[in-house]
Amino acid sequence: MKKPFTAILLATTVTLGLGALPAKPAQAATDAVIVSSVNFRSQPDVNSKSYGFLKKGENVDILSKVNNWWYKVRDDSGRIGYVSTNSKYIRTTDSSSGGSSSKPSSTSTSNGSSSTSSTVNKVIAAGKKYLGTPYEFGSSRSNTRTFDCSDFVRQAFKEGAGITLPSDSRGQASYVKSKGGTTTNWRNLKPGDLMFFMEYRGTSASSYPSNKANQRVTHVGIYLGDGKILHTYSKESGGVRIDSFAGKHWEHRFIFGGSAL
Known part of the structure; x- marks a missing residue:
């Protein structure tokens, strides 16, 4: 009789252990701020419909980088659209310090310049x-x-x-x-x-x-x-x-x- 009881106890322990494992968190969006007024478009295309302009100082969430020229973002009202990746329009914020970086790091500037060239x-x-x-x-x-x-x-x-x-x-x-x-x-x-x-x-x-x-x-x-x-x-x-x-x-x-x- 001890053997079946031991098996049941072991199965219960394994089940509880698996249930206690934390779920894998979803990838978080990147916080960003609009540096200069920029078109907020429905598609990553300059000929697509524009929702209007995102203004300087507005905060957005970068959901993904579509390519070298477009970010997919979500604005404060929850709308999802696309904006230029150009650093003169948008800048990611430094979440670790709780504030926004006043200027891109030298590495970012170098990479951006190299990419543009x-x-x-x-x-x-x-x-x-x-x-x-x-x-x-x-x-x-x-x-x-x-x-x-x-x-x-x-x-x-x-x-x-x-x-x-x-x-x-x-x-x-x-x-x-x-x-x-x-x-x-x-x-x-x-x-x-x-x-x-x-x-x-x-x-x-x-x-x-x-x-x-x-x-x-x-x-x-x-x-x-x-x-x-x-x-x-x-x-x-x-x-x-x-x-x-x-x-x-x-x-x-x-x-x-x-x-x-």
Whole structure:
């Protein structure tokens, strides 16, 4: 009779022991704060519906990092959407100290800079792959047989950075402006920045207004550095090409430029 009793006692002990094991906790969301006003979108895509802007100082939970460009987040009201991973818009907080870090660590800054530089190189490489591709105004956005200026830029960023920019140059200009950090002096641009131009009015600087703030954007290209631009603008020019623009009508037509990353 002792043997069955011992077996029952052992089984009970094992069962109670297993029940006492703590459940594995779910992975916690990362606390973050909005550093600068940023679009809160329904999908990780610049063309997706926007819920509006998350304002500076708002707290959000980062639920996941979708890719190098988008976080999936939850705002204070419980809405779930997507925001840029760019550190000028969002910063994770230091939960161990109970407060937010005033600036990214040197490691984060280095990695962020390295990542951006790598992405810029990929965008430029993707664009150069299409050198000589014929120009077509209003080209189809569903193939790469021909490009107009904004279609070309859109394709380079789609392939090189995984970003789907607006389909036209004015939409791309608005997107770059929304990110901040634009300049009207092309010498302040960095490789990979987008350049926006007004319509052609001649080769002389006097043909263009000194204040171009309200001029309509008609052309876009990718700055390569050293006064060179990667773009496409006419059938006669041979399609996608690289031009030096300092002292030429391109310089006189330049309105502003800035990063789309």
